[in-house]
Amino acid sequence: MHFRHLPFMARLGLTMLMLVLVGGLAASATHLIWHHENRDDQKGVSYDDIAGAYHGVTADAPLMRAMKANHPPELPEQARKVLTDWLMSGRISEDFDNIDLGDNAPDAIIATNCVSCHNRNSADTEARKIPLEFFDDVRRLAFAKNIKPTDIKILAASTHTHALALGTLSLVLGVFMLGSRFSKGLGSLLIGVSGLSLLVDLGAWWLARDNEVWVKAILVAGPTYAISTGLMCLLSILDLWLPAKKQPE
Numbered sequence: 001m002h003f004r005h006l007p008f009m010a011r012l013g014l015t016m017l018m019l020v021l022v023g024g025l026a027a028s029a030t031h032l033i034w035h036h037e038n039r040d041d042q043k044g045v046s047y048d049d050i051a052g053a054y055h056g057v058t059a060d061a062p063l064m065r066a067m068k069a070n071h072p073p074e075l076p077e078q079a080r081k082v083l084t085d086w087l088m089s090g091r092i093s094e095d096f097d098n099i100d101l102g103d104n105a106p107d108a109i110i111a112t113n114c115v116s117c118h119n120r121n122s123a124d125t126e127a128r129k130i131p132l133e134f135f136d137d138v139r140r141l142a143f144a145k146n147i148k149p150t151d152i153k154i155l156a157a158s159t160h161t162h163a164l165a166l167g168t169l170s171l172v173l174g175v176f177m178l179g180s181r182f183s184k185g186l187g188s189l190l191i192g193v194s195g196l197s198l199l200v201d202l203g204a205w206w207l208a209r210d211n212e213v214w215v216k217a218i219l220v221a222g223p224t225y226a227i228s229t230g231l232m233c234l235l236s237i238l239d240l241w242l243p244a245k246k247q248p249e
């Protein structure tokens with residue numbers, strides 16, 4: 001069965017359907033970016049966004065990291081303890097400039113011990129990027145990161161639609177590749193790559209919940225699947241319209 005020998009209208013229709021699929025892939029990519037980019041507070045889709053969705057991410061607040069790393073070394077132990085307790089208190093906003101705490105209020109400690117380096121006009125070019133002058137500056141660094149993975153029921157719903165729809169899509173495109181002039185070379189390679197990457201991607205969605213290593217598999221397999229699928233659509237269109245090679249069939 002060679003699709004390129006089909007009547008004109010059939011080839012036209014098949015070509016339009018391939019373009020619909022390419023449009024669908026572009027829409028998926030856009031959806032993925034919009035859906036994932038805001039999970040952490042950095043702009044764009046970061047590793048933490050994807051790791052957060054499939055595995056979850058927990059990390060100390062940057063201020064807590066600094067306290068644990070004995071930064072800055074000159075900070076008196078007493079003041080370090082006050083800041084550490086405050087960060088763990090669950091009253092970060094309430095106690096930041098609590099006047100009852102006097103010189104032990106976090107804002108006073110930070111003003112005395114940190115702002116000389118951590119201000120927007122600081123001579124220290126590294127510390128200047130991490131200003132601690134205002135509460136808004138401090139608040140951004142005061143909270144631990146705790147991103148929970150997507151609810152398992154939503155993951156099941158997403159897997160069921162993706163597995164059935166994409167598995168079927170890839171089967172159809174595989175048949176197209178086998179009925180094309182590319183069946184032996186590039187076509188077979190793409191069938192192999194797309195099948196493998198789809199299985200790894202969907203499987204890794206589940207495996208990543210327990211083991212973060214699989215987040216990397218998602219990051220590799222997802223785009224690989226999308227690219228190989230797009231290429232199969234383009235090769236199918238090419239095969240429908242390029243003149244047939246002059247050789248006995």
Ligand code: HEC
Binds near residue numbers: 062
């Ligand atoms: C002598 C200058 C200086 C002082 C004083 C200082 N810092 Fe820093 N701080 C730096 C520099 C330089 C960096 C960037 C390089 C690094 O991470 O060590 C930094 C980094 C940081 C970071 C980012 C660390 C991370 O892991 O992302 C935080 C948070 C921080 N400082 C908090 C503080 C706090 C709170 C104080 C006061 C208790 C303070 N710093 C006092 C110079 C200073």
